[in-house]
Amino acid sequence: MFQTHCYDSWLKPEARQSRFFMWSQMGGMLPAPIFIFVAGISVALITVRLREKGIDRNSIAKQTILRGAQILGLGLLFRVQEFVIGYRFVPWTDLLRVDVLNILGISIMLMGIFCWIIGNNFEDKINSRQIAGGIFVGAVIAMLTPPVWTTHRLRFFPWPIESYLDGVHIFAEPQSWLFPIFPWTAFAFAGLAVGFYLFSDFAKTKNVLAFLFLGAAAICGGIISIILDRSAVTIYSVHDYWHTSPNYFLMRCAVLVIILCFAYFWCRWGFGEKGFSPLIQLGKASLLVYWVHIEFVYGLLSILPKKRCSIPLATLGLVIIFVSMVALSLARTNWKLRASRKRSAEAAG
Numbered sequence: 001m002f003q004t005h006c007y008d009s010w011l012k013p014e015a016r017q018s019r020f021f022m023w024s025q026m027g028g029m030l031p032a033p034i035f036i037f038v039a040g041i042s043v044a045l046i047t048v049r050l051r052e053k054g055i056d057r058n059s060i061a062k063q064t065i066l067r068g069a070q071i072l073g074l075g076l077l078f079r080v081q082e083f084v085i086g087y088r089f090v091p092w093t094d095l096l097r098v099d100v101l102n103i104l105g106i107s108i109m110l111m112g113i114f115c116w117i118i119g120n121n122f123e124d125k126i127n128s129r130q131i132a133g134g135i136f137v138g139a140v141i142a143m144l145t146p147p148v149w150t151t152h153r154l155r156f157f158p159w160p161i162e163s164y165l166d167g168v169h170i171f172a173e174p175q176s177w178l179f180p181i182f183p184w185t186a187f188a189f190a191g192l193a194v195g196f197y198l199f200s201d202f203a204k205t206k207n208v209l210a211f212l213f214l215g216a217a218a219i220c221g222g223i224i225s226i227i228l229d230r231s232a233v234t235i236y237s238v239h240d241y242w243h244t245s246p247n248y249f250l251m252r253c254a255v256l257v258i259i260l261c262f263a264y265f266w267c268r269w270g271f272g273e274k275g276f277s278p279l280i281q282l283g284k285a286s287l288l289v290y291w292v293h294i295e296f297v298y299g300l301l302s303i304l305p306k307k308r309c310s311i312p313l314a315t316l317g318l319v320i321i322f323v324s325m326v327a328l329s330l331a332r333t334n335w336k337l338r339a340s341r342k343r344s345a346e347a348a349g
Contacts, residue, residue, distance in 0.1 A: 004028025005297045006318040010309040033187045040191020043111045048199045057119040064112030072105025096160045103179040107188035134193030141186035142249040148182045149174045150238040176243045218257035225251040285329040
């Protein structure tokens with residue numbers, strides 16, 4: 001994420017034509033899907049834990065939906081902050097731009113509704129209906145994306161609402177750099193299905209085997225994606241592999257699951273616990289890190305001049321941003337730890 005944003009913001013036009021820039025942006029195709037995919041897994045974890053405590057589905061849905069609304073509110077607040085800081089240069093329509101925090105909040109709210117629909121108050125265990133339901137909803141969203149973006153645009157909605165569906169914003173066509181429900185919410189439901197699978201009785205008792213099966217399924221999914229994309233049979237009149245194709249969505253889901261399996265075995269074998277991990281630390285304050293680094297990369301507080309830097313200078317800026325965000329994350333983690341200890345001491349006293 002950092003390298004994608006830094007090089008995109010700071011590199012001068014001639015540097016943006018290089019193969020280096022192309023690969024830096026290719027790496028940026030994964031952070032947003034990972035962010036939303038992991039949110040789906042988190043919703044599954046929270047739902048399972050609350051069910052095991054005997055909490056009814058109405059309360060679980062309420063808690064999940066409110067959490068999604070909070071994140072959506074943070075996304076809107078972030079847009080207000082950007083507008084206020086750069087009001088001379090930012091059009092008012094940017095207040096309604098659909099960014100990753102917006103769609104993350106909406107996705108969590110939709111998953112809360114979904115878990116309420118498929119759940120009941122008499123079971124606390126994961127069953128195949130819940131896993132299959134997440135896969136089904138994700139697949140439907142992915143398969144509806146091409147027509148929603150092209151032949152069956154929902155133009156009857158005002159553009160601020162349509163933008164949440166296809167990312168059109170104020171333009172004539174949907175924009176690939178925005179984060180509408182189609183296709184981005186599909187990653188959340190894919191993560192929800194994977195999360196329910198990982199918290200099933202089978203996965204809890206046979207962790208290694210469960211992850212091996214999951215990795216094998218991901219590899220098969222990637223192969224199927226390639227086969228379908230190379231097939232002469234098509235059901236869409238407009239084909240755009242890199243932006244709306246369900247085959248590309250399937251391939252990215254396969255990559256996400258493989259990364260998840262790799263992370264599991266990396267931690268299981270103890271490598272993830274050896275020494276200090278900047279990635280783990282950044283994950284402890286991901287929303288804060290995202291919010292702050294955007295301002296120092298794209299905003300008026302950018303630490304380097306935008307669109308005027310060479311590759312070495314932009315790389316130096318990237319290093320500064322990375323180190324600074326790790327330090328920020330550490331500061332927040334330590335502050336929360338001290339506050340927690342203080343509350344514990346006051347309660348004990």
